[in-house]
Amino acid sequence: MIKSLLKKQFAEFFRRFFFDYKRNKVRSKGAVVGFFLLYAYLILYMSGMFFVMANSICRSLSDAGAGWLYFAIMSGFALMMGAFGSGFSTYSGVYKGKDNDLLFSLPIPPRDIVVARLLNVYILGTVYSGTAMVPALLVYWFTARPGFGAVIGGLILYVIVSLLVLTLSCVIGRIIAAVSVRVKKKNVITVLLALAFFAAYFFVYFKARDLISDLSENAAVYADAIRGKAYFVYLFGSVGEGSFPWSAVFLAASAGLLALVIFLMSRSFFGNATASEKLSKTVYREKTIRGRSAFAAFLGKEFSRFTSSPNYMLNCGLGVILLPIVGVLLLIKGGDLLSRIPEFEGGFDVKGMVCVGLCTVLCALSSMIDTASPSVALEGKNIWIPRSLPVPAKTILHAKAAVQFIITIIPMLFTSVCAAVITPGNVFVRILTVLFPAVFAFFTAVFNTLIGVCLANVHWTDEVVPIKQSATVVIGVFGVMALAANIALLYIPAGFFMRADVYLGICTAVFAALGVILLRVIDKKGEVLFGRL
Amino acid sequence: MLRIEHLTKNYGDKKAVDDLSLQIRPGEIYGFIGHNGAGKTTTLKSVAGILKFDEGEIYIGGISIREKPLECKKIIAYIPDNPDLYDFMTGIKYLNFIADIFGIPSEERQSRIREYADKFELTEDLAQPISAYSHGMKQKLAIISAWIHEPKLVIMDEPFVGLDPKASHTLKEMMRGLCDKGGAIFFSTHVLEVAEKLCDKIAIIKHGRLIRSGPMEEVKGDDSLEEVFLELEGE
Numbered sequence: 009m010i011k012s013l014l015k016k017q018f019a020e021f022f023r024r025f026f027f028d029y030k031r032n033k034v035r036s037k038g039a040v041v042g043f044f045l046l047y048a049y050l051i052l053y054m055s056g057m058f059f060v061m062a063n064s065i066c067r068s069l070s071d072a073g074a075g076w077l078y079f080a081i082m083s084g085f086a087l088m089m090g091a092f093g094s095g096f097s098t099y100s101g102v103y104k105g106k107d108n109d110l111l112f113s114l115p116i117p118p119r120d121i122v123v124a125r126l127l128n129v130y131i132l133g134t135v136y137s138g139t140a141m142v143p144a145l146l147v148y149w150f151t152a153r154p155g156f157g158a159v160i161g162g163l164i165l166y167v168i169v170s171l172l173v174l175t176l177s178c179v180i181g182r183i184i185a186a187v188s189v190r191v192k193k194k195n196v197i198t199v200l201l202a203l204a205f206f207a208a209y210f211f212v213y214f215k216a217r218d219l220i221s222d223l224s225e226n227a228a229v230y231a232d233a234i235r236g237k238a239y240f241v242y243l244f245g246s247v248g249e250g251s252f253p254w255s256a257v258f259l260a261a262s263a264g265l266l267a268l269v270i271f272l273m274s275r276s277f278f279g280n281a282t283a284s285e286k287l288s289k290t291v292y293r294e295k296t297i298r299g300r301s302a303f304a305a306f307l308g309k310e311f312s313r314f315t316s317s318p319n320y321m322l323n324c325g326l327g328v329i330l331l332p333i334v335g336v337l338l339l340i341k342g343g344d345l346l347s348r349i350p351e352f353e354g355g356f357d358v359k360g361m362v363c364v365g366l367c368t369v370l371c372a373l374s375s376m377i378d379t380a381s382p383s384v385a386l387e388g389k390n391i392w393i394p395r396s397l398p399v400p401a402k403t404i405l406h407a408k409a410a411v412q413f414i415i416t417i418i419p420m421l422f423t424s425v426c427a428a429v430i431t432p433g434n435v436f437v438r439i440l441t442v443l444f445p446a447v448f449a450f451f452t453a454v455f456n457t458l459i460g461v462c463l464a465n466v467h468w469t470d471e472v473v474p475i476k477q478s479a480t481v482v483i484g485v486f487g488v489m490a491l492a493a494n495i496a497l498l499y500i501p502a503g504f505f506m507r508a509d510v511y512l513g514i515c516t517a518v519f520a521a522l523g524v525i526l527l528r529v530i531d532k533k534g535e536v537l538f539g540r541l
Numbered sequence: 542m543l544r545i546e547h548l549t550k551n552y553g554d555k556k557a558v559d560d561l562s563l564q565i566r567p568g569e570i571y572g573f574i575g576h577n578g579a580g581k582t583t584t585l586k587s588v589a590g591i592l593k594f595d596e597g598e599i600y601i602g603g604i605s606i607r608e609k610p611l612e613c614k615k616i617i618a619y620i621p622d623n624p625d626l627y628d629f630m631t632g633i634k635y636l637n638f639i640a641d642i643f644g645i646p647s648e649e650r651q652s653r654i655r656e657y658a659d660k661f662e663l664t665e666d667l668a669q670p671i672s673a674y675s676h677g678m679k680q681k682l683a684i685i686s687a688w689i690h691e692p693k694l695v696i697m698d699e700p701f702v703g704l705d706p707k708a709s710h711t712l713k714e715m716m717r718g719l720c721d722k723g724g725a726i727f728f729s730t731h732v733l734e735v736a737e738k739l740c741d742k743i744a745i746i747k748h749g750r751l752i753r754s755g756p757m758e759e760v761k762g763d764d765s766l767e768e769v770f771l772e773l774e775g776e
Contacts, residue, residue, distance in 0.1 A: 292633060
């Protein structure tokens, strides 16, 4: 039985790579390769970050005989990445599967359903933790040149980390399941909790850089201190160095812990999966309501959709929080830093580069607001509603783009004004520091909408799929981020013969024109594209 | 009110609807029956303008749905077989959303919501999120939203599924009321007794082809609709 369930989960997980739900046919080989390349790009991007970190500490720690500390630190990051990546989707993936009713009606033990559902979580957690673990292992193997035993030990450590990630994800999912039926306003609470997690994560990440440089300089001292005070950490890290007795102990302990958690989850699974929210009944009282235009109605609907889902808010609206934080940081620390930058160096406009760089950072941050990318796919089974109403597809798509633009432009204006205050450029640069990110926000809103309607897959069983794992979102975030990075990169040659205000002016005009062109494409092709869904 | 001419729809190699033609006049309740997978939903979706068809033409009030879909959609309402509504909205928000799309003035929409919600005993629950509704409550909300703009033609796919007996009775009254005002109803059902009592005309579809259609009395003759249907299915 478990074999059949696992096959179903495998099929569900990998089917989207090989099957085009929209056209109801198998993808071409080119499309499959493209899909894998996109995901490979995403994984390599995150792995690169950890590769740099691993590279900066590996030599000093291994030379000081503290390879175990290196593995303990990198395993800690891998655990954070894994829990961060898969933990939040555990609740919806395990407890809220759309096939719950079907599976519960069949003679399947709850434990088998839990184990099968956890397969997706395990794959996801292993991939996410692998973005830290794989570079950590490769860096260690090439830097310290250990024996075969350490290579095996490193691989065992990765397995242990992946099991611990799954255990952590199960605990997070179970907590969310327990809390979600008890609290009111759970969307807000989930978002706040997740934001607190994000804040803690970024705090640790940025502090880690200082700690790492300190650690590299005083590797032996720290290693002795930690070994003395937290011997457990030493033993855990020594698995990566090839300590086989402790590999066996930690492997058995992590497997046992996971088995215990799964056992406990299975016991309460049916109750948690079928528990309904404790709603206090709000009795309807008739109120006078002003009529709205079709566009305003769809705009309101899109906002309701966005604010109704913590997954949607967190994955597609994180930039709303990050942009003002960066704005405040720029005001506090930016001016002082920028005042020390020379105006020209070797004929290159360094200050101009800083101005362009500031705009690039704002644009890159705005890529973390991509509500429009999954919004068409999120119509899901409701797609019949907009399609049966007498509203042109362009109105529906404009509303989706408008929501992204509105929630981007408000924090963006605040942050870009902060940037304009501290930017070392002239008055034109300051104006363009506000104008260009606004135009870029318009462009990305339209671009993401177009990508969203072109690549939408409305056939999903869990909303996490269109929100987190779809090609539209990968392109909407990383594609736009790469585009923003190119704005700064192109200024490196352009900065030799062009002032920053001229360059930013050209960029503003180009992205405004591109935005208008894409909007025209939506207007002309939207009906056909929407009709195909 | 509705004229379907030689409608054909293929899904790959499979012909879901094959050269189907029928006509519904104002004031008629037109039933559409057939076995599972016969092509009923495909036909209804094509009429509602949410499914593109390969051949033929559909006219609603004389307007081609292929050429002027928005004009047609202004005068029709569609209720699917499964009322998947916006779960993140409350009942009243959903009704206002639909009323906004059809540009119904504030006072009119309020009086219609009041009237229909009272009929279906849904008024108290309108402030609840749709996610908390049962299947039957969602179906009632879908019916109210369909009637809210006073359509000329209502297309319904299995509208009685999930409704309690009282709500079913209310829906039948509303269907007759709409037709008495010059509107028309085109609906599919597997409940042949309901079709027999309610419909002025009936069409039977088998493997995508219309095998019998016309006034109820002509189609069934002295037999019951069930007997006629089973006989035709057996052929």
